[in-house]
């Protein structure tokens with residue numbers, strides 16, 4: 338593993354036991370500088386627990402968290418100064434206005450944050466007209482926006498956002514994605530957790546999949562796509578002869594009249610396509626249609642997480 | 652650190668309860684004044700309740716001032732306990748603790764700023780009641796009597812301030828115990844209830860220790876925290892002989908106990924996992 342200072346944040350061998358239940362088990366991943374990492378996993382997988390430990394709201398049973406080269410446990414105040422975080426639903430002082438909530442938090446920053454800065458941030462998250470309303474009057478979406486505002490208020494190098502798209506309407510989700518890619522372009526390193534792949538697939542550069550407290554997949558978004566099962570649609574002039582060939586090749590397939598749907602085995606799907614075409618040609622079977630259907634990201638993900646989930650359950 | 656304290660102070664006074672409780676204490680002082688006046692007409696000298704400065708009137712005004720202040724102060728102490736339990740547990744109950752603890756300050760600093768805010772609320776409230784009691788005394792019995800010496804060579808004004816001081820110290824000790832309770836609790840209601848009940852239980856406990864001390868002649872028991880809390884250096888009806896405490900012993904003892912309880916609270920607060928949503 339590379340030196341942790343190469344990364345904006347690193348989580349190493351994190352384990353957490355609570356009430357004799359193993360919530361996290363040897364979780365390790367790193368957040369590249371200026372990249373967005375999607376932390377993906379079903380409900381109860383341990384995403385929130387991981388993020389809580391990353392900001393030291395919780396102590397790990399074992400393992401370490403490093404942020405911008407500082408150990409979170411040993412050097413908390415230094416490490417956390419680099420972080421903006423929103424863990425689960427954001428909570429604020431309901432009896433104060435949105436602006437005053439941000440003012441309080443700004444006064445706890447290491448940086449000088451003026452009232453104009455606060456207004457600029459409110460504007461950036463689309464709350465420009467609501468800064469002077471008490472938070473108790475806010476809708477869920479507005480709270481979520483204020484949650485993002487408090488996280489980016491002090492222009493942190495590392496952003497940790499837990500299910501930030503929850504509670505946002507489509508327009509809000511769009512604004513959020515725009516804001517995140519802007520921040521990434523400015524060099525911010527971001528972790529976004531979600532239980533819905535499509536929420537982060539257009540945004541994330543890297544992906545960490547968490548299931549039952551364990552990392553079951555880790556890689557770039559592009560690598561994930563190659564993980565799914567691809568399918569080949571085949572139509573030939575001699576379907577019955579085709580069956581013989583497919584059985585000889587030990588293929589898994591389904592047949593509907595003349596149309597075969599073949600599961601492409603792991604490996605290069607194009608090489609497989611070529612091999613099958615040769616077999617059919619040698620057997621003298623004319624091919625009408627042969628079409629490779631690459632798995633969608635969602636399918637790849639489902640296939641992957643199902644497979645790994647089964648492994649983890651054993 | 653000052654920023655943290657200022658934030659706590661702002662949050663405290665942004666809550667309506669802080670004002671309402673203080674107002675209730677003031678109203679109770681007012682009711683005491685009115686009651687003293689109505690029930691005991693001999694309190695009054697002259698017409699319209701204005702004391703004329705005659706010697707009996709002077710003593711009555713001083714007595715009235717003392718009891719008006721005491722009644723309000725008793726409530727202020729309870730309310731300071733309530734507000735202290737609130738400023739810690741509300742952060743956990745409403746989950747605002749997340750945004751508070753993910754700032755570049757240690758948990759030690761965060762808790763200490765709350766301790767300062769709690770003590771400051773106590774001091775400000777007691778001083779407010781002191782002023783309110785003086786005003787009510789003036790309105791019902793006249794200010795004239797407050798200049799006379801009432802005890803320990805002090806006139807009513809000074810004696811009242813000394814009384815504020817004694818109340819502040821023994822209540823600070825109590826508040827440090829509330830910190831221990833609140834630092835580990837999640838439920839606001841429970842923390843408040845326990846904190847107030849503690850007052851009752853401590854009274855009984857303190858009485859039992861007292862019996863033990865006198866029957867067994869274990870005079871070191873006088874240093875138990877509850878005895879220190881009950882001690883009032885202004886009062887003349889205190890234990891004598893080997894069981895007696897003096898001002899300095901009382902002062903230093905209380906400060907040590909406050910520090911011990913606060914350190915326990917700090918330890919609990921630091922160890923605490925902030926989980927559950």
Ligand SMILES: Nc1ncnc2c1ncn2[C@@H]1O[C@H](COP(=O)(O)OP(=O)(O)O)[C@@H](O)[C@H]1O
Pocket residue numbers: 355356358360378379380381382383384385386387926927
């Ligand atoms: N305070 C806690 N005590 C015991 N178990 C907990 C606690 N908090 C979370 N868990 C358990 O830990 C697991 C992971 O939870 P969490 O990190 O919230 O998952 P996610 O955010 O991925 O939905 C869940 O099974 C949850 O029930």
Ligand SMILES: [Mg+2]
Pocket residue numbers: 381384385386425499500
């Ligand atoms: Mg979660």
